[in-house]
Amino acid sequence: MTTHPSVAAEHGAQSPFFHPALFYSTQDEYLAGVGSYVRDAVADGQSVLVAVPAPALAVLRDDLGDAGRDVSWVDMTLAGRNPGRILSMLQEFADRPRGAHDRVSIVGEPIWVGRTPAEAAEATRHEALINLAFEGREAAILCPYDTALPEDVLALAYRTHPVVGGPGPYRASSGYADPHDVCRDCDLPLPEPASAVGVEFDEDGLGRTRDEADRWAAAAGLSSARRADWLLAVGEATSNSVRHGGGSGRLRMWRDGDSLIAEISDRGFLANPLTGRRRPDPFAASGGRGVWIMHQLCDLVEIRAGAEGLVLRLHLRMG
């Protein structure tokens, strides 16, 4: 088994999947920790994906020079704006047919300074789900964490990563928790909107509900192109309520700053927390196609699976 050599040596990693959090405070620490990880993986002949915010991306590329020529570079603020779509991207990269080396190394920085608390919560859920999705795979995913992030966010990184590093060597995380428990803990109550337009629906009302969602978004000023995204996401969520959520549901819509929000609630539950986190076969009748589409089209998808049912909050920015 090949992993990042120094890290493996330090940690004595036994699992083929290696998922450390790397805490950094300065650019030098970033380059030392992330840069060397990428450089070693490239030297080992692995496929490498670096998905970090654009400023860090530029610094890393510059630092790696020719060594970064075959690295796949992704601006996480765009590709991972909605944390719920990151895991699909990572799995798609890891699933790609490759040459002799079957191991991949990824840098994924899903939380950066400026993330809203709601985004950070869903990014934390994503971090926990990485452990389920990649369990047993020949892969490493290094997640850099800026120590300027809020304390609670940093504390959660100890729960979602089996290994942590920086400052100091890589070591087992004493706070690592079962990913299912972390996901449950992410299901905190959502703040109530000041006011919202509500629509109750069942199967017969799905068409009228789509029409109502379209009219409301148009009146709110959403562009035609984004309204298509809005309607696709709302349509998938409402039909999921009818199919899997007890046959009916409730749609609420409101505006929050520069975002439109659609909340779909029903009596369903999320049997598999990885639902919608892998690109589906569009010709397959089942398999999380709807949730995956929501993640791709929305700027944020908040998921709450509680005893009363399932709540999805779909956020679309106006711009």
Added chain:
Amino acid sequence: MAGMPGAVVPPDQGTAGRHASVVYSDDRQWAAHLCAFVRGGLERNEQMQYFADATDPEQVLHALADDGIDAAEAVRRGQLTVSTAARTYLAGAVFDPDSVFALWDEGVDAAAANGYRGLRVVGEMSWGTRNIAGADRLLEYELRIHHEVFERLPLTAWCFYDRRLVSDEGVNVLAGAHLTHRGGSAAGTALQVAPLHDSPGFLLSGSAGYDTRRVIDATAAAVSHAPTPRLELDLSDLHHVDAASLATLAEAAGRRPGGVPLQLREAPEALRRLLDLFPELGSAVEVVGR
């Protein structure tokens, strides 16, 4: 007056005019449509067949006689037959559009052999709402018959939809699959489909989602069976389509022989977005216009 014969309809010529939906709400409207149909057949010297479902065949003959039509004589000389769907095209184990199309071929041949200019049929379609095997293919039948039968045969068919027996949703979707409407046109459903007037293909109107999957399934069946190499779906009046609907249509397009892509005309933004997400859905379709 809406709902009565004499409403403005296209001339009873050409493919569009020969396949009509007839929607009525009471016996008086039913009888008026029936008599107009039979008078037209007598004038054109066409053989006529009435396939009843809810109506007693004797009542058909009485209604014609009450209107001064010598139905008994038409029956005696073989120009008019009144039977039931259950004893004819529903007599098999399952309603199968292809089997019924074959019956129309035979009927038209027989009419010609007997010296008639064509075949003219009425079908009471209320059986489509009952738990009859294959009844879920009625919309597929109504769509396919346009290109697969009427463009080949001198057949005129009026499909009778009784609002007392068929739900508004059912009437609107099924009547909407015709190009000529007597007794009121169809409206008010989330999604409607109809054959195109002037070229091979179909027009989808409204919003396609999980609730309209049966309409999409029927459209997909019509797409995959369409006999012409070039086929178009006019989507200019479709303002939304979901991934499952697009996948169903794309799969049907892929089943068509010949490899000519199904043309999707003036597709809504949602469809283009889905093709961005799932390029594989575009392997057998070509988006044109808009």
